[in-house]
Amino acid sequence: MRPRPSVPWLPGVAVAAVAAAAAWGVHWLVPAVPLLTAAVVLGIVVGQVPAARPALNGVLGPGLSLSAKRLMRIGVVLLGLKLSLGDIAGLGWVTIATTVGIVLLSFAGTFWIGRLFRLPGHQPLLLATGFSICGASAIGAMSGVVKPKDEEAATPVALVTLCGTLAIFVLPLLWHPLGLSAVQFGHWVGAGVHDVGQVVATAQLAGPAALAVAVVVKLTRVLMLAPVVAVAAVVERRRHVAGDPTVKRPPIVPLFVAGFIAAVLVRSFVPLPPVVLDAADTLQTVVLAMALFGLGTAVRLRSLLGTGWRALATGLLSWALIAALALGAVWIS
Template sequence: MFAGLLLTAILAISGVGLAQVAWANTMGLSGLTLAIILGMVVGNTVFPHMAKQVSAGVDFSKSTLLKVGIVLFGFKITIQEMIQIGWSGVVIAVLMVGLTFGLALGLGRLLRLDRQTAMLIGAGSAICGAAAVIATESVVKGQAHKVTVAVATVVIFGTLAMFSYPWLYPVLNMTDQAFGVFVGSTVHEVAQVVAVGVAVNESVASTAVIEKMIRVMFLAPFLLILSAFVTRPSAQGRRVVIPWFAALFIVMVGLNSLQILPAAWVALIVQLDAVLLAMAMAALGLRTRVSFLREAGLRPMLLATALFVFLVVGGYVINVGVMEGLG
């Protein structure tokens, strides 16, 4: 057990550390993304020779530590942040999460893509990138290579968004507040949202991050609904399983909103959470074979492309419509 935990911890800390380097910041690469890349490199080279010794710890990181990381993720969000944006930001977040994921399921069926892959890509596009992908994996029980394919789409189209959105700012002729909400409600990763916002101006960056955190907050309700959908009762009498970590995520958001913990403690918890989630990503990378990614084919990329177009075009229409409707 210890050897596997140590391996994923080393890869996780390396990924989180690399994310602080200038080039990684510029490209919007998060510690989670870099951890899974490092995991894949090791997983397709030396890991097979040590698998027997480290498998227990790797699988523990991929399952249990992932769930703990999702719970602690709640300390990045407060209800006060939602209030600051207003009801329009909340409505936009709900619509973007629901419509993007629903579109992923529908298009996935049309493309004859397996449901797990469609769900993982849909969650990554709809909510918060890699973190949403690995959280959804814990509900749909997707295979490691499917998770990696979904994360790859987040990296590709999140990077495309980082370079294209700053060019859209003068074209769309939106206020800083409106454009910030548009960025936060449509760009995949938190790190990518920050990169886009900073590339425009600080006002856009601040609003974009808050809107993104509102979107992230819907991760828990999304997982609860998805769990009910995936494990809905059948003729065999299966019970709906409510993921405990999703419920505790909501509790942590509430606790963080009360601001009863010292700021230093919260900062430490956030840092610990980054490492735990990165360990889970590293473990997924270790379990992913490049051959599986080749076998995934073109269909996952077609789905991700369609979702990206919807996020940009459909997201703009929804943003403008809600802003005009609610003021």
């Protein structure tokens, strides 16, 4: 009988770290592939290998679970250091208002579509969060509040990765036919693509001005993560009270959400040296890559393809909805 490791989470975390390094290698060789997208895809691929499943469910399980949950929350907190309230204010009130409107409408629309297709458990909520705000990172943040089953979180992560990757190739093909300028294209990408890395990979094709606008608009959407997750936490808390008052209730504002808000305020009002920001950005990328690899290993494509057509339809419809709303916001602005 193989002895159990003295630190049960260490093997899984070590494998997640190796996978993050491998994802960085893929991104270095093919810059068009965002590092975090590569990490999710790598996790999904590993999760389909029958020979790997005993280890994934056994000795690697605790570490992969820790990576997918706790490291994800750390990454979300560090994501706040990318946000400056001053940069967001520089967009102007029309762009800010339309961006907030896109998040709210796409969230409500995706949630409604998910319920219409009768997706199980928390999948409608997780899909709505991931597609409307910031991809797999948002799904991880919401998972920290509603505590879904692993497969409930894995399917939305796979779908948001699929649709975000498609956007890297599809949106540039529509740039000129839609008559958009480079800056308008950047605005469209920032308002309509899910993950920050996917936004960068798509918008950079139109030049630095488009990329700058895309990133600021995208990070404005990321700022909506805190209130959306906080509201979900309040609803979940009330549900626990109504169900069984003796069950431990989730906090009104999860600790990592408070940390995210604090990081945004620090970035906005404290003059941090560039070296600190660079180090935080690198750490955030590493921990999110490890977390997304862990989430990816829980995806079972056979199950997704066999019974997940409703989730796939929800994801594709949500993708089209967000792209249309974002394009409308560009024309309004």
